[in-house]
Amino acid sequence: MPKFHYPTLLFVGLFLCTCVRAPEKPTQKPNIIMFLVDDMGWMDTSLNGSEYYETPNMERLAKMGMQFTRAYAANPLCSPTRASILSGKHPGRFGMTTPAGHLPPNPNEDLTRTKGAPWQKVVQQGVRTFFPLEEFTIAEALKTNGYTTAHIGKWHLGQKGYWPEEQGFDVNIGGMMHPGPPSFFSPYRIPNLPNGEPKEYITDRITYEAMDFLEAHKDEPFFLNFWQFGVHAPFQAPQELIDKYTAKTDPRGKQNAPIMGGMMEKVDQSLGMLLDKLEELDLMDNTLIVFFSDNGGNMYNTIDGEFPTNNYPLRHGKGNIHEGGIRVPAIIAWPGQIDPGTVSDELIQSIDFYPTFLEATATAGNPAQQLDGVSLLPLLTDNKPLKREAIFSHFPHYVVAPDNLPSTAAWSGDFKCIKEYGEGENRQPAYRLYNLGEDPTEMNDVAALYPKVVARLGRLIDDHVAEIGGMVPVINPTYVPGSKSPMGTTKAFPMNKYPSY
Numbered sequence: 001m002p003k004f005h006y007p008t009l010l011f012v013g014l015f016l017c018t019c020v021r022a023p024e025k026p027t028q029k030p031n032i033i034m035f036l037v038d039d040m041g042w043m044d045t046s047l048n049g050s051e052y053y054e055t056p057n058m059e060r061l062a063k064m065g066m067q068f069t070r071a072y073a074a075n076p077l078c079s080p081t082r083a084s085i086l087s088g089k090h091p092g093r094f095g096m097t098t099p100a101g102h103l104p105p106n107p108n109e110d111l112t113r114t115k116g117a118p119w120q121k122v123v124q125q126g127v128r129t130f131f132p133l134e135e136f137t138i139a140e141a142l143k144t145n146g147y148t149t150a151h152i153g154k155w156h157l158g159q160k161g162y163w164p165e166e167q168g169f170d171v172n173i174g175g176m177m178h179p180g181p182p183s184f185f186s187p188y189r190i191p192n193l194p195n196g197e198p199k200e201y202i203t204d205r206i207t208y209e210a211m212d213f214l215e216a217h218k219d220e221p222f223f224l225n226f227w228q229f230g231v232h233a234p235f236q237a238p239q240e241l242i243d244k245y246t247a248k249t250d251p252r253g254k255q256n257a258p259i260m261g262g263m264m265e266k267v268d269q270s271l272g273m274l275l276d277k278l279e280e281l282d283l284m285d286n287t288l289i290v291f292f293s294d295n296g297g298n299m300y301n302t303i304d305g306e307f308p309t310n311n312y313p314l315r316h317g318k319g320n321i322h323e324g325g326i327r328v329p330a331i332i333a334w335p336g337q338i339d340p341g342t343v344s345d346e347l348i349q350s351i352d353f354y355p356t357f358l359e360a361t362a363t364a365g366n367p368a369q370q371l372d373g374v375s376l377l378p379l380l381t382d383n384k385p386l387k388r389e390a391i392f393s394h395f396p397h398y399v400v401a402p403d404n405l406p407s408t409a410a411w412s413g414d415f416k417c418i419k420e421y422g423e424g425e426n427r428q429p430a431y432r433l434y435n436l437g438e439d440p441t442e443m444n445d446v447a448a449l450y451p452k453v454v455a456r457l458g459r460l461i462d463d464h465v466a467e468i469g470g471m472v473p474v475i476n477p478t479y480v481p482g483s484k485s486p487m488g489t490t491k492a493f494p495m496n497k498y499p500s501y
Helices: 056-064 078-087 138-143 202-216 239-246 258-280 350-361 377-382 451-468
Strands: 031-037 066-072 148-153 171-173 222-227 287-293 327-333 342-349 391-395 407-412 415-420 430-435
Touching: 031 078, 031 258, 031 350, 056 258, 056 287, 056 327, 078 138, 078 350, 138 148, 138 222, 138 350, 148 202, 171 202, 202 222, 202 258, 239 258, 287 350, 342 350, 342 391, 350 377, 391 451, 407 451, 415 451, 430 451
Parallel strands: 031 222, 031 287, 066 342, 148 171, 148 222
Antiparallel strands: 066 327, 287 327, 391 407, 407 415, 415 430
16 A cells, blocks of 8 residues: 655646536536656755755645656656657657767667677667657547647757657747756857846746746636756756755765755745746646656766766666666646645656646546556545556666666566676676665665566566567666766767757
């Protein structure tokens, strides 16, 4: 059974307000806001124990709804998770398993690879560099039910021809191919994002645009896909906030990057401004709000020689399939539908939002759009446990993040099993098993103690990869034992292969 704690924070929602039947009025459709942060780690909020970042508006939202302690992105990097939100599918189904959306589209490229670099034990397969237009997105689905749809902020799901307006969005402000903004300060150098006064901050600019959208569409049902550029690189923040966090010390001794402190506070302010606007327009009680991050906090870039953040006690960060790279903060709020101040330990994933939005709005899905996620609505409104055996992430790549290996992971109950391609005897797969209930740091591999669990989850992983048609690494015939990667470790990936993660 799922565990709930009162009082506490996280999932805010919206209530299906049944109008008075004068003659006969339909049930009012809830608005939906998908508030997505870029590269925000599970420990990057005071909700989960950070004593460095100040996030009062995240706490405010959590008090309105339900917070999730075990929420996962579909992938430990941004574009695949974003695609999973829009499609309700695992991104391995369409081969977009790294964030390559800034590169030229490759619809006709054969993704099969047979040779790798000498330091690679296995050959990682190619990836799609765009989110397929054939996917029937949640925006397209909601439009069939009378919703006005807007995307504001980062996109990074393909070059021109693969932008939000091609995927069901009536409004697109700022959504192009950029992995991160050319500048966080105006002028932003993003053609479809208006510049502000000199040195205006981009987080403020997209928030102003979002509030204008709310004002313009307050009398009709809307879906606002509000995807932050923060807290992705380039690492830039207003000087007054940098000074504020320079004067702070983390009592935990873990998070100490003043620029990141400023960036995180601006994202929190953005959330607060949006909540204030909903209250001003009397929309709060009819708006379902999801707060989520696309992957874990960045722990491979540096600012003045230090990582931008620290995900401890979770292991590693962005670009790594361990918990720090893929477990993320999550809140869903819907006043009148979700009990306020609750916390759930259920496993949820980014693929679940699509079916949740369909059910919450009574929107008919497209039978041709296969959904991998499950609706969270019974959990949110009736505390009913989710019915599935496991969740998965297929990430078969070497990337720049420390200690990452081509892997597929499964979470089931308290257990997490990772299948590492090429790391076993004779470069066969190796299996790691962690009991996250007892060991959230993933420091103790208990595979030898639970062989039956490993066998069961290993079968589930193989079945999952086969079912989604996921590309799988093969043994590299050009591997040279002991050879070093360009990053100085056999487990790193060349930085210039996919620039600007």
